[in-house]
Amino acid sequence: MKGYQTEFIELARACNVLQFGQFELKSGRTSPYFFNAGKFSTGRAMATLGRCYAQCIVDSGVEFDLLLGPAYKGIPLGTATAIALADQHGINVPFAYNRKEVKAHGEGGSLVGASLVGRALVIDDVITAGTAVREVLAMIEDAGATLAGVVIGLDRQERGVDQVSAVQELRQAHEIPVISIIALEHIIDYLGSAGAESTELLGAMQHYREQFGAIVDS
Ligand SMILES: O=P(O)(O)OC[C@H]1O[C@H](OP(=O)(O)OP(=O)(O)O)[C@H](O)[C@@H]1O
Numbered sequence: 001m002k003g004y005q006t007e008f009i010e011l012a013r014a015c016n017v018l019q020f021g022q023f024e025l026k027s028g029r030t031s032p033y034f035f036n037a038g039k040f041s042t043g044r045a046m047a048t049l050g051r052c053y054a055q056c057i058v059d060s061g062v063e064f065d066l067l068l069g070p071a072y073k074g075i076p077l078g079t080a081t082a083i084a085l086a087d088q089h090g091i092n093v094p095f096a097y098n099r100k101e102v103k104a105h106g107e108g109g110s111l112v113g114a115s116l117v118g119r120a121l122v123i124d125d126v127i128t129a130g131t132a133v134r135e136v137l138a139m140i141e142d143a144g145a146t147l148a149g150v151v152i153g154l155d156r157q158e159r160g161v162d163q164v165s166a167v168q169e170l171r172q173a174h175e176i177p178v179i180s181i182i183a184l185e186h187i188i189d190y191l192g193s194a195g196a197e198s199t200e201l202l203g204a205m206q207h208y209r210e211q212f213g214a215i216v217d218s
């Protein structure tokens with residue numbers, strides 16, 4: 001694993017971002033685990049997170065003109081990434097984000113920040129079934145911009161609309177890079193090394209994976 005991947009997992013553990021129980025997802029699936037990026041909730045955590053995303057972007061070589069962080073959790077992630085790209089790599093790029101509800105007064109609209117033009121790199125926390133990215137793609141196309149790629153913290157390696165993973169579907173349908181800092185398999189490895197107390201969790205995750213896991217992995 002790369003240094004920023006280890007740093008990301010350690011930060012997620014320290015911030016209790018990974019939670020176990022029963023969670024209803026955006027896709028309607030009921031998952032035994034949840035990656036709650038809202039728990040990255042201190043200045044230091046966001047600074048580290050921004051550096052992890054920025055390093056991942058630089059290593060991938062993806063070309064883009066602006067960062068786009070979809071509401072809600074993509075907003076602080078996109079912002080932290082923009083700061084880290086400027087501070088750590090000397091790459092000063094515009095960033096934009098959206099509102100889930102259109103604002104009717106003041107400047108109005110649902111897009112905030114830089115103008116959505118050129119190649120947009122979407123920054124988000126998680127991909128499960130790929131719905132959020134499809135929604136943000138519609139927003140990008142409406143604005144006349146293009147999708148340069150997607151960067152996420154966690155690829156849950158689940159089916160999209162077909163048998164392959166949602167990440168794979170996005171790559172194939174749009175011919176774009178979809179880059180994740182970590183994937184479900186890293187979480188499973190972590191639980192496997194955590195000893196007997198995680199046996200039950202691993203069983204529940206395996207069961208969930210049989211229901212919703214991608215047949216062909218990303
Ligand atoms: O791949 P998908 O099946 O679309 O699921 C993943 C999406 O679901 C969550 O967004 P959501 O809008 O639920 O949450 P947020 O407002 O907390 O960001 C998450 O932040 C991802 O954007």
Ligand SMILES: O=C(O)c1cc(=O)[nH]c(=O)[nH]1
Pocket residue numbers: 024025026027033034035036037125126127128129
């Ligand atoms: O699919 C989702 O809605 C989802 C999964 C997850 O692990 N974390 C999250 O914030 N959303």
